[in-house]
Amino acid sequence: MTEQQALQNYLLRLADSDMILGQRLCELCGKAPAVEEELALMNVALDLVGQARNWYEYAAELIDDGRDADKLCFLRDAHDYRNLLLVEQPNGDYAVTMARQFFFDVWHYFTMKSLENANDERIANIAAKAVKEATYHLRRSSEWVKRMGDGTEESHRRIQDAFDLLWRFTGELVTPDDTDHAMFKAGIGPDPEQLKKDWFGMVREVAAQATLTTGAEDAWMYMGGKKGVHTEHLGFILAEMQFLPRAYPDATTW
Amino acid sequence: MYAQLVDTGTKRLKTLEEMSPEEREFQEKVDAEIKIEAKNWMPDGYRKTLIRQISQHAHSEIVGMLPEGNWVTRAPTLKRKLQLMAKIQDEAGHGLYLYSAMETLGADRDEEIQKLHDGKAKYSSIFNYPTLNWADMGAVGWLVDGAAIVNQVVLQRTSYGPYSRAMVRICKEESFHQRQGYQILLDMMREGTQEQKDMVQDAINRLWWPALMMFGPHDDESPNSQQSMVWKIKRKSNDELRQMFIDQTIPQLEFLGCTAPDPDLKWNEETGHYDFGDINWKEFYDVLKGDGPCNRERLATRRKAIDEGAWVREAAVAYAAKQKQRAAA
Numbered sequence: 001m002t003e004q005q006a007l008q009n010y011l012l013r014l015a016d017s018d019m020i021l022g023q024r025l026c027e028l029c030g031k032a033p034a035v036e037e038e039l040a041l042m043n044v045a046l047d048l049v050g051q052a053r054n055w056y057e058y059a060a061e062l063i064d065d066g067r068d069a070d071k072l073c074f075l076r077d078a079h080d081y082r083n084l085l086l087v088e089q090p091n092g093d094y095a096v097t098m099a100r101q102f103f104f105d106v107w108h109y110f111t112m113k114s115l116e117n118a119n120d121e122r123i124a125n126i127a128a129k130a131v132k133e134a135t136y137h138l139r140r141s142s143e144w145v146k147r148m149g150d151g152t153e154e155s156h157r158r159i160q161d162a163f164d165l166l167w168r169f170t171g172e173l174v175t176p177d178d179t180d181h182a183m184f185k186a187g188i189g190p191d192p193e194q195l196k197k198d199w200f201g202m203v204r205e206v207a208a209q210a211t212l213t214t215g216a217e218d219a220w221m222y223m224g225g226k227k228g229v230h231t232e233h234l235g236f237i238l239a240e241m242q243f244l245p246r247a248y249p250d251a252t253t254w
Numbered sequence: 255m256y257a258q259l260v261d262t263g264t265k266r267l268k269t270l271e272e273m274s275p276e277e278r279e280f281q282e283k284v285d286a287e288i289k290i291e292a293k294n295w296m297p298d299g300y301r302k303t304l305i306r307q308i309s310q311h312a313h314s315e316i317v318g319m320l321p322e323g324n325w326v327t328r329a330p331t332l333k334r335k336l337q338l339m340a341k342i343q344d345e346a347g348h349g350l351y352l353y354s355a356m357e358t359l360g361a362d363r364d365e366e367i368q369k370l371h372d373g374k375a376k377y378s379s380i381f382n383y384p385t386l387n388w389a390d391m392g393a394v395g396w397l398v399d400g401a402a403i404v405n406q407v408v409l410q411r412t413s414y415g416p417y418s419r420a421m422v423r424i425c426k427e428e429s430f431h432q433r434q435g436y437q438i439l440l441d442m443m444r445e446g447t448q449e450q451k452d453m454v455q456d457a458i459n460r461l462w463w464p465a466l467m468m469f470g471p472h473d474d475e476s477p478n479s480q481q482s483m484v485w486k487i488k489r490k491s492n493d494e495l496r497q498m499f500i501d502q503t504i505p506q507l508e509f510l511g512c513t514a515p516d517p518d519l520k521w522n523e524e525t526g527h528y529d530f531g532d533i534n535w536k537e538f539y540d541v542l543k544g545d546g547p548c549n550r551e552r553l554a555t556r557r558k559a560i561d562e563g564a565w566v567r568e569a570a571v572a573y574a575a576k577q578k579q580r581a582a583a
Binding site for chain 2: 023026027029030031032033034035036037038039042043045046049050052053056069070073074093094146147148150151152154155158240241243244245248250251252253254
């Protein structure tokens with residue numbers, strides 16, 4: 001794998017994870033537990049899809065095979081998607097939605113913090129904007145994890161169940177592969193060891209405040225999203241999300 | 255218009271002589287275009303009418319997210335998806351803002367939402383129609399937001415201060431949504447395939463009449479209008495607003511190269527307005543009563559969201575109480 005290939009791969013991962021989580025949040029439109037949450041969910045989703053667009057645009061320029069950001073988003077099938085398995089998991093109840101968001105936000109925050117200093121100016125600029133949004137997302141999801149964990153008996157049970165349910169998808173966030181190593185070596189991506197330490201540190205800290213327990217670092221982990229091997233959910237997400245461009249391939253403008 | 259058939263609770267208008275001194279002072283203030291503020295004395299009927307109207311407006315913003323939510327997961331490009339998401343976010347914001355304006359009148363948001371879920375409060379009839387193809391996202395922005403703006407521009411001068419100020423802010427965002435909606439249709443008509451053009455015409459065919467119904471019944475069938483006009487909650491009659499909307503919309507329709515599903519629609523040189531055909535009022539009243547295409551689904555979705563979210567809201571309350579206790583200890 002050349003550094004160029006690693007970079008393209010890495011950008012698609014960032015884009016796809018933002019996109020798929022944004023898509024999951026869109027599914028909740030009009031279905032949130034309070035009006036304030038409607039506003040906040042759409043706000044977070046908007047940030048994520050906006051970031052996805054930035055990453056897709058850069059990826060499209062580097063790939064340079066005639067595909068633009070829209071084509072990368074709407075015309076790749078599941079095996080070409082590189083998102084984390086975590087973000088394609090269904091919304092579940094609001095505890096699952098929020099646990100998924102929290103695990104992602106911690107990863108996202110530290111990743112953007114690091115990318116802000118990437119020696120690739122384009123990436124650094126996108127990340128500099130994204131880190132502001134990710135900071136807010138993380139503050140919000142941490143607060144909800146604490147409210148649920150240290151709220152009522154029912155909310156505690158639900159968020160603990162959600163942590164237990166999703167824990168197996170968190171390994172992928174902090175287990176580096178060749179692409180991650182190559183990006184670190186190139187002075188772009190975060191130090192995998194540091195990212196892992198930061199992720200566990202913050203997750204455990206918030207969990208403790210929320211009176212929740214987390215799984216073990218060496219627990220069995222379900223991985224594969226970063227290399228295009230997904231759970232059964234992604235195919236359905238894409239079937240919905242990509243419906244129009246695929247049903248009307250002759251349409252060049254919308 | 256997001257408020258239809260708002261009950262004022264009055265059978266007949268009082269003359270100035272029949273009014274109590276307080277009522278008279280209130281009416282004179284309204285007549286002099288001085289805004290009524292939350293702490294001012296106001297007739298009970300005025301307060302109740304406003305609560306009904308503003309809550310109906312707020313409910314409409316929230317229920318109105320559902321027909322758009324139906325397509326936000328299927329928006330065809332990143333640009334269109336982001337635009338639609340931003341519009342939906344604005345609508346949630348309008349809902350919150352309007353509920354706050356309503357609460358200045360002493361109403362409680364949760365109670366009013368409960369009334370909606372119990373079928374005792376209404377939202378705009380338009381949101382009981384389904385969104386069946388992507389062009390509906392354009393047509394909703396252009397026609398539905400367009401109709402809402404015609405009403406809301408006038409409501410910027412409504413007599414109740416907090417409602418009037420909410421309208422000023424909301425109108426700015428709504429006109430942006432309307433232009434975006436129109437652009438969706440225009441792009442498809444100008445550069446789209448035949449299939450896309452057909453989508454546009456199909457969306458207009460389905461949403462045209464429901465959009466005209468948004469303005470409510472004819473003036474002589476609108477028993478509450480007169481009192482609302484005297485209180486200057488309402489500033490123009492249903493028929494006046496509907497005519498304004500049609501007059502401004504037809505040139506835009508022609509510019510698109512589309513038609514309205516109304517054979518009687520034509521320019522009237524004498525009146526300087528467009529004539530148009532009869533609205534199917536039976537359909538209008540059926541939809542208001544609950545027999546529209548999506549009434550049951552829309553309400554069921556909203557009830558489910560709030561019912562299933564009860565534990566989330568309870569957790570937030572319990573956590574806040576614990577935090578407060580800890581801070582005090």
